[in-house]
Amino acid sequence: MSTPVQAPAGQQPAESAGRRAIWLSIAALAMTFMLPAAGLVMALFAIVAGIRAVPLLKAAGKPTGVTAGGIAVAAVALALSVATTGMQLYLMNENSAYQECMKSAGTVSSQGECFVQFKEAAQKKLPPDVLELIGATRP
Template sequence: MSTPVQAPAGQQPADSAGRRAIWLAIAALAMTFMLPLAGLVMAVFALMAGIRALPQLKSAGKPPGIAVGGIAISSIALTLSALATAMQLYLMDEYSAYQNCLKGAGTVSSQGECFTQFRDAAQKKLPPDVLELLGAVQP
C-alpha cells in the first residue's frame, strides 16, 4: 500500500489556485456594488491571487484561462470600486447632510425634499453631466 503524494507545505494544487482567483474576483465584483471600499480591498486580493495562479497553472501544464478570467474580473471590480469609493469620499459632506436631513424627515414629501437638496449640492460640486451619467434621478 502506498501513501498519497502531497504537495509541499505552502503550495496548493494549480487547479485550486485558479478557482480561488476566479471566486475571489466574483466576490470582489459583488462587494463593489454593496460596499465599494470592501470591494476595493477584495479586488486587490483577487488580482494578487490571479497573478499568483498564472505561473502555477502554466508549470502544471494546465490552461491559464481561469486565472486570466480572474485577473480580468478583478481588474474591472478594482476600477469600479475605486471610482465608487472616490465618489463617496468626494461627496462625503453632502451625503452626511443628506443623512441628517432624512433623520428629521417625517413624511415622504420631506424625504423627497432631502433628496432634492442632496442632488442640488452634488450638482454644484460635480461637472454638469456626471449625475446624468450616474443616473441620479429623483425616486
C-alpha cells in the same frame, strides 16, 4: 493504516490557485456593490492571487483561461470600487447632510425635499453630466 493518495507534485496547488483567483474576483465584484472600500481590497487580493496562479498553472501544464478571466473580473471590480469610493469621499459632506435630513424626514414629500437638497449640493461640486450618468436624477 493507509496513506492518503496525493496528486502529482505541483498539480493540486496550481488548480486550487486558479479557483481561488476566480472566487476572489467574484467576491470582489459582489463586495464592490455592497461595500466599495472592501471591494477595493478584495479586488487587489484577487488580482495578486490571479497573477501568482498563472505561472503555477503554466508549470503544471493546465489552462490559464479561468484565471485570466478572474484577473479581468477583478480589474473591473477594482475600477468600479475605486470610482465608487472616490465619489463617496468626494461627496462625503453632502451625503452626511442627506442622511441627517432623511433621519428627520417624516413624510414622503420631506424625503423628496432631502433628495432635492442633495442633488443641488452635488451639482455644485460635479460637472452637469455626471449626475445623469450615475442616474441621480428623478423624472
